[in-house]
Amino acid sequence: MRIANFGTEEWLNKWETSATFDISQSSISPMTMNEALSLDGKGGEDFYKILDQQKMNYGWIEGSPDFKQEVSNLYQDISPDNILQTNGATGANHLALYALIEPGDHIISEYPSYQQLYDIPKSLGAHVDYWHIHEDQNWYPDIDELKSLMRPDTKMICLNNANNPTGTLLDETFLKQVVELAKQSGAYVLVDEVYLPLVHSEEFVSIVDLYDKGIATNSLSKTYSMPGIRVGWTASNTAVADLLRKYRDYTMICCGVFNDAMAVYILKHRDQVLDRNRKLVLNNLKIYKDWIASEPRASVVMPQAVSTSFPKLDIPEDIETFCIRLLKEQGVLLVPGTRFDMPGHVRLGYCADESTLREGLNRLSTFMRQYD
Template identity: 70%
Template sequence: MKITEFGVESWLNQWEKAAKYDISQSTIDSMTMTELLTMTGDDASLLYNQLSHTKLNYGWIEGSPEFKAEVSHLYDHVQPNQILQTNGATGANYLALYSLIEPGDHVISEYPSYQQLYDIPRSLGAEVDLWHIHEADSWYPDIEELKQLLRPNTKMICLNNANNPTGTLLNRTFLQQVVDLAKTVGAYILIDEVYQPLNETDHFTSIVDLYDRGIATNSLSKTYSFPGIRIGWTAANAEVSDLFRKYRDYTMICGGVWNDILAVYILRHKDQVMARNRKLVLNNLSIFKNWVASEPRVSVVLPQAVSTSCIKLDIPESTEAFCLRLLKETGVLLVPGERFDLPGHARLGYCTDEATLKKGLSKLSDFLRQFD
């Protein structure tokens, strides 16, 4: 099996620890356990006592009943037995693709988006058609193009909602159009849903609540601010979930006993986590929006209060070369658009802490002045 290098991950693996002002990430400012427990107001000794007295065996292989119940509550029509715990959303995406895609299958993938969604199907021997997003249309793909790409043997349509790196959210009306087309050929729709809007949340609809052959993947890494927990999940109909169980045994045994306990705790306090993150995202989005308005060499299709954005840079060199010089000379880290097949652009993670965001944007503006 051959696979292309994972562009964004290889960039971050090499450079993120060298950054002084990391404004590249797509996580909403991650929290410590102390910050979480201070926010919830709970007696920290109770949680730490539970952790210290829990035997570190394999635990619940598919995720504890408490975990499955908490995750199922995030959806309108999903039962706990339809939830499978995974190693982050990357593990969830891999499980879904590994379970369903075979050599010769036809897959349609939103492009650019999270690279797993098109390069893993290719590596499994599928024929992949790319469904392009368009900056002029607020980074939406064209439903007419999907009609042209769709075949009688299309096995799966892969989407990232909201999109990484652009932050564009596909609304329910658009998703229903995708579902209606998928139904005509019986295709699955796999959507990586790790980026969810923190304003006007009624605009977001999970594919698993919209379509019986819809598969939702998610995790605690982005919207919930806990990438270090490394816990994600799949949500699908009962038949598909049973299929996943067989393949899951070959890719993952368990998520870890402590990780499961912490995941349950976070999900049980999700309202407090979301309130904290909503305030942070909306505040930082305002800072980011004002900065773009004042920066003549930057433009952007603003994200809908999700944690990733894609700026367009008016500069006379490749964005990869620019981003590398920016890091080495100022300590500011972006992800160059080349890592998403979007040259001339860069992923800017505006949902870091406010001080880092302001300093990073200031230094980025200073660095851009060399081209004036």
């Protein structure tokens, strides 16, 4: 099997540990264990009582009943039986694609988005057509372009909602148009939904609540600020879940007793986590907007209160060279847009802690003054 290098992950693997001011990440500032366990007002006392009684065996293979129930509560009518725990949303995407895509299948993938959604199907021998997003349309793809790409044998449409790297949310009206087109060929619609908007969340709707052949992937890594436990999931109809089970046995055994217990704990305190993160996002978004307004060499289609953004930088230099020099000279880490096949842009994660964001933006501006 041949597969392209994973551009973003390759970049972060090389550079993130040397950053002093990391404003490249797409997670909302991760919680410490102390902060997470303070959510119950008891410093995690009840959590540790439960954990102390647990044997460190494999645990629940597909996720514990409590985990499946908590996740199913996030959807309108998805049975807990149809929730499968995975190693993050990355594992969920891989599982769905590995299970459903065969050589010769026709796939349509939003582009650019999370690279798994087009390069894994290619590696499996599928023919992948790109459904391009457009900066002058607020990073939306054009529904007419999707119509032109659809074929009678289209097997799957892959989306990232909200989009990584742009932070653009596809609303319910638009998704319903996608579903109507998917029905023409009976195509699955796979949507990576790890970025929940924290303002006007009612504008977000999961694909599994719109379409029987929709498959939602998600995790606790981005919106829930717990990437360290590597817990994600798939949500789907019964037939798809049963198929995924077979392939899941080849890709993983379990996420582990501790990780499952922590995932359940976070989901049970979901409202508190989202309240914490909503305040952080709105505060940092104002800082970011003010910076954009005052920085003549940066412009952006603002994200919709999700944790990632994709500004354009007006600099007379190759963007990767710029980002490497910025890191080495100022300690500031960004992901160059070339890692999404979009030179001239950078992924800027404005949901770091406030002090990191402020200093990172200040140093970025200072660095860009060399071109004035």
